[in-house]
Amino acid sequence: MLIAKMNPQDDDGARAGEAGPGDAELWAAPTAGSALRATVPLPGSKSLTGRELILSALADGPGTLRRPLHSRDSALMVDALRALGTGIEEIPSEGAFGADLRVSPASELTGSTSIGCGLAGTVMRFIPPVAALALGPVAFDGDPYARKRPMRAILEALRALGADIADEGRGALPFTVHGSGSLRGGRVELDASLSSQFVSGLLLSAPRFDEGVHVVHTGERVPSLPHIEMTVEALRARGVDVSSPAPHEWRVEPGPIAARDLTIEPDLSNAAPFLAAALVAGGSVSVPNWPDATTQVGDQLRRLLPEFGAQVRLSDDGVLSVSGDGAVRGVQLHVPEAGELAPTLVGLAALADGPSEITGIGHIRHHETDRIAALVAEIRGLGGDAVELEDGIAVRPAPLHAGVWKSYADHRMATTGALLGLRVAGVEVEDIASTSKTLPQFSELWHGMLGDESDAAEPGAAGWLPTTGTTFGPDGL
Numbered sequence: 001m002l003i004a005k006m007n008p009q010d011d012d013g014a015r016a017g018e019a020g021p022g023d024a025e026l027w028a029a030p031t032a033g034s035a036l037r038a039t040v041p042l043p044g045s046k047s048l049t050g051r052e053l054i055l056s057a058l059a060d061g062p063g064t065l066r067r068p069l070h071s072r073d074s075a076l077m078v079d080a081l082r083a084l085g086t087g088i089e090e091i092p093s094e095g096a097f098g099a100d101l102r103v104s105p106a107s108e109l110t111g112s113t114s115i116g117c118g119l120a121g122t123v124m125r126f127i128p129p130v131a132a133l134a135l136g137p138v139a140f141d142g143d144p145y146a147r148k149r150p151m152r153a154i155l156e157a158l159r160a161l162g163a164d165i166a167d168e169g170r171g172a173l174p175f176t177v178h179g180s181g182s183l184r185g186g187r188v189e190l191d192a193s194l195s196s197q198f199v200s201g202l203l204l205s206a207p208r209f210d211e212g213v214h215v216v217h218t219g220e221r222v223p224s225l226p227h228i229e230m231t232v233e234a235l236r237a238r239g240v241d242v243s244s245p246a247p248h249e250w251r252v253e254p255g256p257i258a259a260r261d262l263t264i265e266p267d268l269s270n271a272a273p274f275l276a277a278a279l280v281a282g283g284s285v286s287v288p289n290w291p292d293a294t295t296q297v298g299d300q301l302r303r304l305l306p307e308f309g310a311q312v313r314l315s316d317d318g319v320l321s322v323s324g325d326g327a328v329r330g331v332q333l334h335v336p337e338a339g340e341l342a343p344t345l346v347g348l349a350a351l352a353d354g355p356s357e358i359t360g361i362g363h364i365r366h367h368e369t370d371r372i373a374a375l376v377a378e379i380r381g382l383g384g385d386a387v388e389l390e391d392g393i394a395v396r397p398a399p400l401h402a403g404v405w406k407s408y409a410d411h412r413m414a415t416t417g418a419l420l421g422l423r424v425a426g427v428e429v430e431d432i433a434s435t436s437k438t439l440p441q442f443s444e445l446w447h448g449m450l451g452d453e454s455d456a457a458e459p460g461a462a463g464w465l466p467t468t469g470t471t472f473g474p475d476g477l
């Protein structure tokens with residue numbers, strides 16, 4: 001429920017602690033009155049939807065994405081590809097979360113357009129290589145905080161591969177890609193230690209480069225490796241020849257990208273706060289349509305949540321169930337591959353009965369906000385004991401109290417505030433609407449999970465299921 005419009009918000013995603021302009025609405029996070037027993041169906045994966053939209057746009061014929069994500073990030077990806085000449089048509093679907101998408105590649109990608117990236121890392125890193133294949137200038141910009149997200153490595157790599165890019169010299173948005181209709185490609189060295197998306201962005205368009213691409217990572221470590229594996233798998237599933245000649249090197253041969261009709265998996269990273277809720281409130285939460293094999297990093301919740309004390313079961317028919325008794329154990333986790341899950345993991349740690357350290361996640365300082373600074377500031381704001389480490393966060397048990405939880409325009413900050421609010425009465429999450437980045441139904445699904453219909457969608461509406469734990473919704477959900 002939205003209760004006020006009064007809180008100073010860092011709506012440009014300013015670093016935690018800095019004042020930002022504007023007012024924001026506060027969302028009264030519901031507490032869990034009793035143990036949970038809920039089944040929560042989730043819409044499509046942001047990362048898979050984005051990749052498959054791009055590969056469909058570059059493919060050798062039209063294709064259909066069933067159950068794609070419909071959210072701010074996916075809409076920005078659709079708009080970007082349409083701006084470059086791709087036909088993308090919504091096809092009515094019986095699925096609970098919106099239309100399917102029919103993608104018709106352009107015979108020639110067209111430039112002379114501008115692209116809004118919002119705060120979407122996938123749009124700002126994956127679309128510039130596509131723009132280099134278009135004819136004419138393509139201007140990129142995004143939300144105020146998007147201008148702070150690192151871009152230098154991929155812009156320089158694209159230049160080395162033959163692209164003409166004009167920027168302001170900050171290695172960030174805004175910039176203009178002057179596409180010439182083709183790109184030479186070839187071998188390129190790049191430091192992807194700030195984001196795996198630099199690598200994925202180059203690989204996705206590379207079959208259409210004259211010489212393909214051979215990406216060599218030069219930095220110390222690459223974060224979020226499962227996301228690169230997802231890119232490699234998505235390319236291979238379309239007949240593209242992809243290899244990894246050495247650790248942290250990837251090679252994509254030039255050639256056609258096969259058109260496909262495919263179904264997008266549910267977003268397993270967005271499952272994190274819901275499944276974690278079973279640990280915090282006790283009881284059980286299930287997510288249906290959990291894939292038996294996937295490259296999504298969210299699948300690692302099956303091994304990570306038991307570290308906090310959860311019991312996890314994946315049924316033969318693909319229902320992942322997490323249960324807990326309300327106790328949360330402290331953890332020592334090193335999760336460079338799972339930065340996307342870190343806000344939820346840190347939220348759990350703030351409610352744990354023992355100390356925790358979650359490390360290997362320095363790169364999340366470059367996500368939608370500086371997530372390390374933001375999580376520490378907001379946990380402390382509720383009375384918690386959290387400190388920043390160079391590449392992570394340490395949390396010690398401390399009683400939490402009511403207060404405002406700021407979101408910094410970051411969907412995963414908002415959902416982490418909701419998680420804490422299950423146990424801590426009086427948590428007010430500022431800018432719950434930021435969840436529209438990848439899960440516009442968050443508030444309805446959260447209230448539905450709690451059996452609280454006051455702010456939930458009507459029963460039977462998209463994304464809502466009663467809390468019997470056995471009922472499956474439309475379209476086999």
Ligand SMILES: O=C(O)C1=C[C@@H](OP(=O)(O)O)[C@@H](O)[C@H](O)C1
Nearest residue numbers: 047195196197223224227339340
């Ligand atoms: O390729 C992708 O779809 C993503 C890669 C990861 O980025 P980083 O490598 O910057 O962490 C992840 O955190 C992000 O949410 C999505």
Ligand SMILES: C=C(OP(=O)(O)O)C(=O)O
Nearest residue numbers: 119120121122340367368
């Ligand atoms: C880091 C994230 O997003 P982006 O794709 O904008 O980098 C995220 O969704 O957690």
